[in-house]
Amino acid sequence: MNVKQVLAFGASNAHDSINAQLARYAASQLRDVEVVTIDLNDFEMPIFSLAREAASGIPEPAQRFKKLVRQADGVLISFAEHNGSYSVAFKNLLDWTSRIKEPMWLDKPLCFMATSPGARGGRTVLDAAVYRAPFMGGQVISSFSLPSFGEHFDPELGIKDEPLASELSAALRAFGERL
Numbered sequence: 001m002n003v004k005q006v007l008a009f010g011a012s013n014a015h016d017s018i019n020a021q022l023a024r025y026a027a028s029q030l031r032d033v034e035v036v037t038i039d040l041n042d043f044e045m046p047i048f049s050l051a052r053e054a055a056s057g058i059p060e061p062a063q064r065f066k067k068l069v070r071q072a073d074g075v076l077i078s079f080a081e082h083n084g085s086y087s088v089a090f091k092n093l094l095d096w097t098s099r100i101k102e103p104m105w106l107d108k109p110l111c112f113m114a115t116s117p118g119a120r121g122g123r124t125v126l127d128a129a130v131y132r133a134p135f136m137g138g139q140v141i142s143s144f145s146l147p148s149f150g151e152h153f154d155p156e157l158g159i160k161d162e163p164l165a166s167e168l169s170a171a172l173r174a175f176g177e178r179l
Helices: 018-029 050-056 060-071 088-097 123-136 162-177
Strands: 004-011 033-037 074-079 108-115 138-146
Touching (some): 004 018, 004 060, 018 033, 018 074, 018 108, 060 088, 108 123, 123 138
Parallel strands (some): 004 033, 004 074, 074 108, 108 138
């Protein structure tokens, strides 16, 4: 049996990222897969610009990230919302990696999530990510927003709210079926 591989991460460089916690938890709920979890802090590079690319090419961390996407059968991301958009750490990685010749997500199945301390649960960035993915070669199979992280998530128990836990389970099941 060929074990499928899922690349999972929180799209934040915060060392105590609630989105990284959600991504790790969600990935742990997947069955019969190998999970490769990364930390965006391991992919720091100069701020993207065409001039930098012309002068120095695409940085090694972007090349390394693209290799991980290539090797994965699917990608699971929980997006941090910074002023209604991607975190700078993720946006910079996205900008650099998208310059590599093939489509960013290589037509891989994607499970996109977001959480925040607030009642909207990162919904604005999640909606933007879901909208943009098909233009970047991605197939968003499922998405999930966890509102009020501190109220609904326990580091040892996971999601405490049963309807939200069921919603995440359904999203992960749909994603897992497409790997």
